[in-house]
Amino acid sequence: MKYSRGDSKKMHNISKWKSTRKQIKRYRMLYLLMFPGVIYLLINNYLPMLGTIIAFKNINYSKGILGSDWVGFKNFEYLFTTSDAFIITRNTLLYNTAFIIINLILAVAAAVMLNEIVGQRLRKIYQSTMLLPFFLSAVIVAYLVYSLLNPQYGFVNKFILAPLGLKPISWYMEQKYWPFILIFVNAWKNVGYSSIIYISAIAGIDSDIYEAATIDGATRWQQIWSITLPMLKPTMIIITMLAIGRIFYSDFGLFYQVPMNSGALLPVTNVIDTYVYRGLMNLGNIGMSSAAGLYQSAVGFILVLSSNLIVRKISPDDALF
């Protein structure tokens, strides 16, 4: 009897399956270990992914979520006919763009300057003091900003504007200042953290290069321009690309807590995340806010994939996948 090629392949598959089954049996304890984590991700992450179908439904609690009527893209049509869709997209993109650029410049500058500080101890003190704001919750940050901007008693109105003879400003009512305030607060909170990665990148630069430059008579300033900064370029590009991948998401606490949820400021503080939250919790408008949420997730997904594709082209080691 002769075996055809197909048969031998089938036999091979059977024996492979048998050995896999044996392996599964050998590793059954490991599967058991994974079980709680897998269940958690199914509930916390995958169930909500399936739940995005809500965006295509008219939710009626008496019919249940699965029983509610399909409405196609109606929720999206409503969303994009309002001016909100444009405003929240614009705010999210513009703020994040500003954050990315300003934090990049300040973090690199801080890292380069810290590296010039002679003496470990002082350098550590500077670094950890600048890192401190990163660990404060958005609520505490809101308190700190409030102590500066309180219209009646705030430090800025009382001790900066008043001595200059300027009128006090109702900070929580005036939109025009908030883009600057939010950019400033964001930098204040995050630059210490962002600089850590550049500090470790600088530490990784071969010191022979600097020694050779010194022998050739290069000043410290020239060394920074011609050695340190060019060596940091790949890190800068990668960090920026990864941030661009997240550009559709924003720091909810910064935009919700720091302006103290002030309605007068909404046109300049509302971003997609806060819009979705308010739509769901304050207005109970499930259709609109789930449509906005899915809009964010879908565009966010595409951005993450494409930014990673670019990182992979530049430096495969630094790509997320």
Place this chain on the structure above:
Amino acid sequence: MMKKKTPWFLHIVFLISTFFAIFPLLLVIMISFTDEKTVQVNGYSLFPQKLSLYSYQYLFSDLDQIVRSYLVTIFVTIVGTLIGLIITSALAYPLSRPNLPFRKGFTFFVFFTLLFNGGLVPWYITYTNVVDLRNSIFALIVPNLLLSGFNVLIMRTFFISSIPQSLIEAAYLDGAGELRIFSQIVVPLSKPVIATIGLFSTLAYWNDWYNSMVFLTTSNNFSIQFYLNRVLMSIQYLTQGNINQNASNALNVLPEQTVRMAMAIIGVGPIIFAYPFFQKYFIKGLTIGAIKG
């Protein structure tokens, strides 16, 4: 070689930036120790004319809600961090074993959660309609904070790069079960990554107000940060909680500005005190954070 000296202007730059970094915190600390009348006349000053401990005395005379929120937050932080570390490492370890069947599939299952998420609305409905956690203390522990795919992948990478496979194989041949290999060999060798993720997790729980805001309507399980948020939004809230007679008397002399700031200091206190100890581990830990491997 020439001896390096720090240029003087760098010290000025850093003195200014470190001052900026802590100035608002110093200001709030000073306000909390200022006499309420002085605040009303002079505003929030870094060098107040008259100091006072009144706001703290006021808070300690009615500790009810603060203590409650504090205890809730301590409980949530400890329990959440411990359970989170256990299930994170238990999921990460098998993914580090090269011969585990379907390892790639499971890794992708974890990884995909970093790329795509369903957004707030379906997530909220999951925790209110499918598993109803509203007004339960588990609402502060479970949603989003317990385990993140990112941490799982960081741990997996650490296991792959730092624990020799030969060690595991040897233990297996000596008759150790998988559970024993994990708990007695892998976990003790992985202290750095466990400490780092534990630290991240502790901070995330301590600083969390979002889960309270989304899932709680009654104040008995409010986390300290969310309670602080409610206080900042309305000082009225502080007096609503008081049903005793003292409270209505206290209302007349309520040192509202300074009390708010004193509460903020109480809420941020543990982080400030622990900061000198944990910040160096934090900086060190960040260098562990690679998810590829």
